[in-house]
Amino acid sequence: MHxxxxxxxxxxxxxxxxxxxxxxxxxxQGADVIKVESPSGDLMRQYGSIVEGVSSSFLSxxxxxxxxxxxxxxxxxxxxxxRLAGKADVLVQNFRPGAMDxxxxxxxxxxxxxxxxxxxxxxxVGETGPYSQQRIYxxxxxxxxxLAELQADRESTGRPRMVxxxxxxxxTALTAAQAISAALFYxxxxxxxxxxxxxxxxxxxxxxxPEAISSLSFVGRERDPASGQMGLDLVFDTRDGxxxxxALSDQEWLGMCRALEREDLINDPRFITARSRIENGAARRQxxxxxxxxxxxxxxxxxxxxxxxxxxxxxxxMELLDNDQVRENDLxxxxxxxxxxxxxxxxxxxxxxxxxxxxxxxxxxxGGHNAEILEELGYSASLCEQLQKDxxxxxxxxxx
Amino acid sequence: MHxxxxxxxxxxxxxxxxxxxxxxxxxxQGADVIKVESPSGDLMRQYGSIVEGVSSSFLSxxxxxxxxxxxxxxxxxxxxxxRLAGKADVLVQNFRPGAMDxxxxxxxxxxxxxxxxxxxxxxxVGETGPYSQQRIYxxxxxxxxxLAELQADRESTGRPRMVxxxxxxxxTALTAAQAISAALFYxxxxxxxxxxxxxxxxxxxxxxxPEAISSLSFVGRERDPASGQMGLDLVFDTRDGxxxxxALSDQEWLGMCRALEREDLINDPRFITARSRIENGAARRQxxxxxxxxxxxxxxxxxxxxxxxxxxxxxxxMELLDNDQVRENDLxxxxxxxxxxxxxxxxxxxxxxxxxxxxxxxxxxxGGHNAEILEELGYSASLCEQLQKDxxxxxxxxxx
Numbered sequence: 001m002h003x004x005x006x007x008x009x010x011x012x013x014x015x016x017x018x019x020x021x022x023x024x025x026x027x028x029q030g031a032d033v034i035k036v037e038s039p040s041g042d043l044m045r046q047y048g049s050i051v052e053g054v055s056s057s058f059l060s061x062x063x064x065x066x067x068x069x070x071x072x073x074x075x076x077x078x079x080x081x082x083r084l085a086g087k088a089d090v091l092v093q094n095f096r097p098g099a100m101d102x103x104x105x106x107x108x109x110x111x112x113x114x115x116x117x118x119x120x121x122x123x124x125v126g127e128t129g130p131y132s133q134q135r136i137y138x139x140x141x142x143x144x145x146x147l148a149e150l151q152a153d154r155e156s157t158g159r160p161r162m163v164x165x166x167x168x169x170x171x172t173a174l175t176a177a178q179a180i181s182a183a184l185f186y187x188x189x190x191x192x193x194x195x196x197x198x199x200x201x202x203x204x205x206x207x208x209x210p211e212a213i214s215s216l217s218f219v220g221r222e223r224d225p226a227s228g229q230m231g232l233d234l235v236f237d238t239r240d241g242x243x244x245x246x247a248l249s250d251q252e253w254l255g256m257c258r259a260l261e262r263e264d265l266i267n268d269p270r271f272i273t274a275r276s277r278i279e280n281g282a283a284r285r286q287x288x289x290x291x292x293x294x295x296x297x298x299x300x301x302x303x304x305x306x307x308x309x310x311x312x313x314x315x316x317x318m319e320l321l322d323n324d325q326v327r328e329n330d331l332x333x334x335x336x337x338x339x340x341x342x343x344x345x346x347x348x349x350x351x352x353x354x355x356x357x358x359x360x361x362x363x364x365x366x367g368g369h370n371a372e373i374l375e376e377l378g379y380s381a382s383l384c385e386q387l388q389k390d391x392x393x394x395x396x397x398x399x400x
Numbered sequence: 401m402h403x404x405x406x407x408x409x410x411x412x413x414x415x416x417x418x419x420x421x422x423x424x425x426x427x428x429q430g431a432d433v434i435k436v437e438s439p440s441g442d443l444m445r446q447y448g449s450i451v452e453g454v455s456s457s458f459l460s461x462x463x464x465x466x467x468x469x470x471x472x473x474x475x476x477x478x479x480x481x482x483r484l485a486g487k488a489d490v491l492v493q494n495f496r497p498g499a500m501d502x503x504x505x506x507x508x509x510x511x512x513x514x515x516x517x518x519x520x521x522x523x524x525v526g527e528t529g530p531y532s533q534q535r536i537y538x539x540x541x542x543x544x545x546x547l548a549e550l551q552a553d554r555e556s557t558g559r560p561r562m563v564x565x566x567x568x569x570x571x572t573a574l575t576a577a578q579a580i581s582a583a584l585f586y587x588x589x590x591x592x593x594x595x596x597x598x599x600x601x602x603x604x605x606x607x608x609x610p611e612a613i614s615s616l617s618f619v620g621r622e623r624d625p626a627s628g629q630m631g632l633d634l635v636f637d638t639r640d641g642x643x644x645x646x647a648l649s650d651q652e653w654l655g656m657c658r659a660l661e662r663e664d665l666i667n668d669p670r671f672i673t674a675r676s677r678i679e680n681g682a683a684r685r686q687x688x689x690x691x692x693x694x695x696x697x698x699x700x701x702x703x704x705x706x707x708x709x710x711x712x713x714x715x716x717x718m719e720l721l722d723n724d725q726v727r728e729n730d731l732x733x734x735x736x737x738x739x740x741x742x743x744x745x746x747x748x749x750x751x752x753x754x755x756x757x758x759x760x761x762x763x764x765x766x767g768g769h770n771a772e773i774l775e776e777l778g779y780s781a782s783l784c785e786q787l788q789k790d791x792x793x794x795x796x797x798x799x800x
Contacts, residue, residue: 004579004586021610029582043648046674049615049623060614129728135652135710139634143644144725146717148635150564160642160714162633163563164550165612172749174574174607179404179750181581182429186404186755188588194754202749205720205731207574209746210421212565213717214460215449219734219742223449225717233562234539235548242560244543248443252535274446310535314560317546317613317625320605325544328529331605334619342619346609349572349602350579354594355586 003030004355008184010034011081011088012065013105015042017138017166018200019094019122020061021173026090026180027064028348028357034084034373035065038072039394041366052340059363063345067364068373069394072103076392081105083377086113089187090180094122097132107195116193118183122176126199136200141168145204149226150212167207168200175203235314236289238297245292245304245311253277255307259300260291337362367395403430404755408584410434411481411488412465413505415442417538417566418600419494419522420461421573426490426580427464428748428757434484434773435465438472439794441766452740459763463745467764468773469794472503476792481505483777486513489587490580494522497532507595516593518583522576526599536600541568545604549626550612568604575603635714636689638697645692645704645711653677655707659700660691737762767795 008031012023020035020042027033035042048057068084070077082105085091091110093100100106100121107119121127124136125144134140139162142148147167148160179196187193205213215223234244247256250273257265265271265287270280277284292300297313304311320326335343340362348357370393374384387393408431412423420435420442427433435442448457468484470477482505485491491510493500500506500521507519521527524536525544534540539562542548547567548560579596587593605613615623634644647656650673657665665671665687670680677684692700697713704711720726735743740762748757770793774784787793 004582017610048611051618051621056614056617057611059617060610125725126729129725131725137646137710139644139646140710140712143712143714146715146720148714149716160635162635165608170607174578175749178574178578178581181578181585182404185581185585185588188585192754194752197751198749199729201725202729202731206746206749207570208565210417210460211448211457214456217456217459217744218451219744221451235560235562244539246537246539310537310540312540312543314543314548315546316549320546325525325529325531329526329599329602331602344617344619346606349575349598349606351597352594354592
């Protein structure tokens, strides 16, 4: 048994997160992904926790890929990429708009070499418009997409706030991986490749919309999404910590009243239907908060659970390592690396029973597969060595 | 030209967000998605902004689908689903583990009718383990996955905080849509369907990991991800509001110093390399914050922009409606609905140049396509009417 995308070859000319995580998802599903880096290496190699010169973040955005490090500013380097493109099903790039064209690797040039390629361009905000030529980092898209406003401190200062994980980058990665997979399906049926363009800003607006922006759906009857949104901060104080709990259905609300020994609320007209509970959300929130404060976390979680009310402790990321449900799901896998020792990575989330995903290798060192990849292209060992001497190819001495 | 998934039939037996948004993405790309609802309707019809009895959230999680409302507890209702499954390429369900088996629509039963179906089960935390039988809402996964801890108030109270948009639901939707697309590709090549299982918890851990949990990658050398994470809160005060700005590369840092008229920082040894700027992040942050406070937003944004420093205003969701870049990207489309008037939806993010996505219809009313769907299955008009009278089928009087 092999991955769903076995046999698909991906030329990955992306850096940082949005592109690399997209192609990593494809690699987990069996695609042969060649990550191309310039001699200075993906900037991501500098971020995160660094052990033995290897970045945990780079490692976690590039597993399963092979690494090629080549100087695109040399004709010989460019030729290597062109020859790789000739054998690729997918090329993904997230340079600034126009940059690939300038080095001679734009869609038109590549399509001459490989007519049915799926050419994917990931940008920050699109290829035109006021922000299109500036470099885009994740917080820029959090600011432009409404995410920073959504997360603003509503209790006191009104100050906008970022989400402390790079939602736009990673959402764009998933959006791109999905689009590429759909385009592979389409090419299988039609024989046709195409150009897919994805802007992080577009991916974020589409992602936020379903509940967080949807109140702008009715033209002329827009309601400010900030005025009453779902996904409120359902963190409750208990006597000894914090928990989350929530009751949406009638049955769950009944369970909540009973778990809290507040049967008096069951027939309270403000809370008798799902709709009335939404309308009187503030009052319900206050009453629930006060009641939960009377209990210790473990006790009330047990009671809520017994009464069929969705609830959970607040788990820290460190605690994930020992969490029952994480263990039950076999979620964290460990790999042996001769250089790094044992390395932990999360199992790909989707479990395919006939074409299982797998993590076949850890992230490549800079130029870690130069020789192997060039050999597959038909370069001789001596030519490969010469290119290395000429600075066209670079292989870092160690796995970094 | 038609969408990448044209010709794919999806039987959508999901409610709320994780499943519905997954199948909506497939519908945007051309799949024929039939949304099946029980007579009580998807609970999502109760949430969000309600206009003319229609929920903006339901509308924004179910566009492009046809609607069937059927009572699964009746033999005739069950038969309708079985006959639809016989013609479906994909069945997606997000009932609690075991529920589909109990009503006779589990994988084994469906595979007898349609041997090569792609059967997709979305769960909250998986099919076994301590939390598997409770109903899972989004905040539960925010709590269990480490997201609520990640977003904790580190400046003062240490209190965990939710992200105010349902990240786990929507990330699971993208994860599922990608997996389904990869499985469609695989089936095209192998002829084989399969069962894909996706837990929201797994999707979130995989999604958070690349930078937000990756410091747990090195076994025995784990570092608490809370101790120094990327994606800090890059919101800066100006004299008249808030902006975001950030300088990662040497060039950008140089630009930042110049834009702020702080050339004295250019040769400061604490900030001279990317790595040293990370190591001295706190100091850099403080100096930058103080300097930015001296400027008005519009002025400093213009200066930062001119000096090649990534920056942006904080845009509210209301402001998206008039934003230059949103307009440039043709991001918000408007549809005419006889009942609702004009309705706004975001364009699907990925732009395919050969198989363009499109929003072919708005979300269905409850049972809005009962007659059409049954007719396609070969039911006569009179039988259809009888099923309606018997309460097997239900069609809401209006578009809600």
